Amino acid sequence: VAGPPERSTTTGVGLLEVLHAAELEQYRQQCVADLDRYVMPRIAAAERDRRCPRAMLEDLAKCGHIRLRWADGDSAQGLAYSLVFLDELGQTLCGGFGAAWTVSAEVAPALLRHGHATSQLRDSAIAGEQIFCFGVSEPSGGSDLLGLRTSAERDGSGWRITGRKKWISLARTADSAVILARTGGPGHLTFFVVDQGQNGYTVERDLSKLGTHSVETCELALDNVRLSDEARVGRVGQGLSLFARTIVHERIATVALLVGALRASLELARAFLQNRTTRGGQTLWGYQALRHKFSDLWATERMLRASLYTVAADLAADRGRSHPDVAALKLLSARTVEHALSDVLQFFGGEGYTADWPVERALRDARMARIAGGTDEILRETLGSTVLSTERIKRWHDLHSQDR
Ligand SMILES: Cc1cc2nc3c(=O)[nH]c(=O)nc-3n(C[C@H](O)[C@H](O)[C@H](O)COP(=O)(O)OP(=O)(O)OC[C@H]3O[C@@H](n4cnc5c(N)ncnc54)[C@H](O)[C@@H]3O)c2cc1C
Numbered sequence: 001v002a003g004p005p006e007r008s009t010t011t012g013v014g015l016l017e018v019l020h021a022a023e024l025e026q027y028r029q030q031c032v033a034d035l036d037r038y039v040m041p042r043i044a045a046a047e048r049d050r051r052c053p054r055a056m057l058e059d060l061a062k063c064g065h066i067r068l069r070w071a072d073g074d075s076a077q078g079l080a081y082s083l084v085f086l087d088e089l090g091q092t093l094c095g096g097f098g099a100a101w102t103v104s105a106e107v108a109p110a111l112l113r114h115g116h117a118t119s120q121l122r123d124s125a126i127a128g129e130q131i132f133c134f135g136v137s138e139p140s141g142g143s144d145l146l147g148l149r150t151s152a153e154r155d156g157s158g159w160r161i162t163g164r165k166k167w168i169s170l171a172r173t174a175d176s177a178v179i180l181a182r183t184g185g186p187g188h189l190t191f192f193v194v195d196q197g198q199n200g201y202t203v204e205r206d207l208s209k210l211g212t213h214s215v216e217t218c219e220l221a222l223d224n225v226r227l228s229d230e231a232r233v234g235r236v237g238q239g240l241s242l243f244a245r246t247i248v249h250e251r252i253a254t255v256a257l258l259v260g261a262l263r264a265s266l267e268l269a270r271a272f273l274q275n276r277t278t279r280g281g282q283t284l285w286g287y288q289a290l291r292h293k294f295s296d297l298w299a300t301e302r303m304l305r306a307s308l309y310t311v312a313a314d315l316a317a318d319r320g321r322s323h324p325d326v327a328a329l330k331l332l333s334a335r336t337v338e339h340a341l342s343d344v345l346q347f348f349g350g351e352g353y354t355a356d357w358p359v360e361r362a363l364r365d366a367r368m369a370r371i372a373g374g375t376d377e378i379l380r381e382t383l384g385s386t387v388l389s390t391e392r393i394k395r396w397h398d399l400h401s402q403d404r
């Protein structure tokens with residue numbers, strides 16, 4: 001495994017400045033080389049086995065890609081590096097690996113920053129020595145966090161957790177799960193780290209899915225799992241606010257992966273259109289209707305990418321206020337990229353519908369983005385309540401009443 005790449009440590013620079021620095025272009029080349037070496041050769045087996053290879057995550061961590069992300073906390077520089085890596089990972093057209101990486105390299109380190117007891121775990125996550133999955137959703141529903149049933153009760157100086165989790169990506173590969181449980185009334189939630197092999201903790205079944213086959217998605221059972229207080233992440237009752245601060249990382253990572261997947265699919269499509277000849281030696285690229293369709297999709301990719309960088313720059317500069325924009329971007333990108341990938345597949349005709357080309361996989365994998373990390377509907381609910389300012393409506397109403 002190649003050694004970690006070097007990264008200069010300029011502080012106080014904005015994300016866009018970092019993204020456009022020559023150093024980032026070198027880093028992109030390194031990402032491509034590492035992904036060619038550690039990811040591409042593993043996709044086919046992972047898709048077949050329905051399981052994420054642990055070695056893939058470990059090798060990429062050893063290359064330093066998680067360390068670069070979190071080297072100085074949650075800086076603009078770190079986020080810029082992460083966007084480049086995720087873009088290139090998206091371009092492998094393996095959304096399952098993208099989901100696995102998001103959980104272990106983005107969500108887990110972001111969450112484990114909270115609380116002294118877990119800082120050591122965070123270092124292990126960054127080094128890729130310990131792999132984490134993220135257990136929030138439950139069989140009774142993933143959208144309604146206030147309705148979570150898994151409960152953690154005080155047990156001497158520690159805790160006892162009982163409940164079930166569903167849809168947990170990477171659950172078999174991970175060494176530990178970061179679990180959200182009720183520690184009081186509705187909304188009084190706390191995160192805990194539970195290790196594989198701990199008494200009462202079972203990965204029960206693998207779910208059979210439409211896509212993201214290269215990562216397992218499982219149901220977990222927690223039956224009176226005893227934990228010391230050291231296993232707690234953040235303060236008791238802080239779970240909901242930690243969830244809100246962590247989910248932005250999952251959402252922005254999802255968008256970067258989607259944009260990468262759309263870019264790579266379009267590049268494949270252009271090569272296909274330019275190579276495939278029809279009657280009289282005319283290539284498909286020679287047909288204006290196809291070229292124009294291609295241009296529309298290319299424009300979509302360019303503008304989603306520009307929005308990603310803008311929203312990410314705001315996120316890096318000011319964490320809290322940009323969260324609704326991250327939600328809006330994820331809502332828009334997931335739907336747009338799903339439709340765009342379906343149009344890209346169309347360029348290939350019957351070929352596109354076969355597994356001979358990775359576009360069908362990209363389309364199936366991208367569909368997950370409209371569900372995980374907040375469904376379209378929940379994001380709309382969140383945005384609706386954030387954006388609709390009753391103050392503005394009242395002002396508008398008052399002004400119009402004066403006119404009349
Ligand atoms: C492939 C995959 C991987 C996943 N990985 C993880 C993971 O690693 N960890 C994890 O914790 N979770 C994970 N999830 C779970 C994901 O976050 C949930 O599926 C999602 O939050 C929705 O929950 P649900 O499936 O229970 O649907 P439900 O909450 O039952 O919702 C069903 C439908 O009703 C809609 N709905 C629900 N409530 C409302 C409302 N108030 N208003 C309007 N519409 C509403 C939803 O939008 C959805 O369309 C994963 C999901 C998938 C598909």
